[in-house]
Amino acid sequence: MPNPYWTLVNKERKRSEKTWTNIVLLVVAIALAPFSKDTLLYFLDNTAQTISGIEGLAFRLSALVGAAVALTSYQQIIRTSEREVLGSHPIQPKLWFSALFRKTFLHTWIWPWMCSALAWPMLLHNLYAEFGVLCLVNLIGWLSMLCIGYLVHLGSVWVARSETSALLLDAIRGNNPREQAAFIYAPGFALFFCGLLMMLCSFSIDGVLKLHPPAFIFFVLPLLVGVISLFFAHRLSESQLVPASAVLAEVDARWAVLDETQHESAVYLEWLASDRKEFLRALRQGWRGLRIWPMGIWGFGLFAFVSALGGDLRVAMFFSSLGAVGGCTIGVVLSRYNPLWLDEQLNVQGRELFWARFWVCFLYAQGAIIPIVFFMLGPEFIRVAIVEVCVLIAAGISAYLSVYQRKHGLLFFLPAALFLIFLGLL
């Protein structure tokens, strides 16, 4: 009997508007790779550092793919919008799980190739085997994180529902509803675990290239763990996939109660808006509707800070630039939550909207830059200044597209942002 949920996925794919975002990003990554020689591919001109450079690069790229997949799998299995449609009907959990997994697979399969594309100049230096192994590491990172992510997210539903874990969740939840704590920490745990596995995998590249058998064990270890995780995730889906809807309803209802009692001044940066209405509206939308963006930018700032603290300013600049320029995407995203008819009804001028979103982008981006400023005083400060200039340009482009190119803004912005990220790293 065909899987009815998978039939739906196929129909959705056939009938949805084709998006070229992934292909465009792949092409842009290929085009920009030669410019990343001083940052990502610095080892090409230094033969003594070649292998350690490749291992480090493989670890960073695979961790990046893993992080993106962890967030996507959470979105696909826990926060999937299908819950709203299917919630009123009996669900066959294992069939639905299978369809969701395959959907995430199809949605993300190009990501490891995008990351690998950033390293293609290795081929110009005759590092064919090394490049092949780096591609394999990215593929392993993607596939293992896909499987581990599904297990961890379903496991978080089990933890959220478990009476025995209530005390622990209460201890770590802060202001969040108890059940939310399980969902907050699950991706972090998945990332940490995957990071450890990918570290073992990446740093076994040298051994793999020298055909040392023990190195192969570490190399494929994430994949083995991934396969085992998928097996258990499939089994866990039977008991946890459906009840997750009730847990989410609980979390959302509690958030609604918290929101009702939340004071106006709790909006991030609201004190800067004073009497500028559009700026205030954009800040409120950004904080209340798209909180993951400013928090994500802080996350990049944290990574940058930790890297700078460890003395690796190059990596610190990478995270800072990625978080700050990438974070400017929020300008384009804001327009999706703010329909044209509403702006017309409110008689909002395009210029007002532009400046409101420009400032939101620019100010949010500082969350990824400020944490490393202290480490970049002196001659290094010029590098921070360059990133700031890139952020100004990105904020301007994002705000412009959000006002004058609402429909395809994201498609135009992402390549520009990638270019600016690399420009900031030069």
Next chain:
Amino acid sequence: MNIEATALSKKYGHISAVSDISFSIAAGEFVGLVGPNGAGKSTTIKMLTGQLIPSAGCVNICGVDMTKEPNVGRQELGYVPEFPELYNYLSAREMISFVAEIRGRGDIEWALELTGLGDDADRLIREYSQGMRRKTAIACAIVARPKVLILDEALNGLDPPSVERVLGALDEVRKEGTSIVLSTHVLDTLEKLATRIIMLKDGKIEHDCLPSELSIIRKQFQ
């Protein structure tokens, strides 16, 4: 009894949305669930359908505990939420067929006919008006002829002829023995079809009466 709610409560922190309500609904009963905004109607309905876990008490749908086995209970439960979500890239016929497939049974043509979707059934749902989306959701809820049908403000956004048609459809399934719970603000609707009215206020049952006693509830609303 098709629906049994016993000592049902729902609290969010110190806020009590529903407090200690109990009622039973037999086969063939059409119960109107009424009350002012914030009375706890939607919370009660979400607990009945297993969408929300009660803080205390339990709900049985056709003998199945919805807090423990919501997926099993939904086999005999049709539900139309206040804001129904549908697969926009399907046609109504495909959507209803899908529901019939995952429920393992269903009369698609009957559901389409009963809700008056016939002529538009093969258009994609993304092209539908709000009223047609609601009719599709109702068709999905009744297609497998469940023993219990719960509708949360399901008549909102329908034009008067569609309301008549949907009410006619609900009356038809009720006569076949389905228990129906309809949450609404439009008391006139209930006067014609309901066999019982439950009024909630501040999370508690204020009245549990016959439709002939609707005048008492009208006064409360005023």
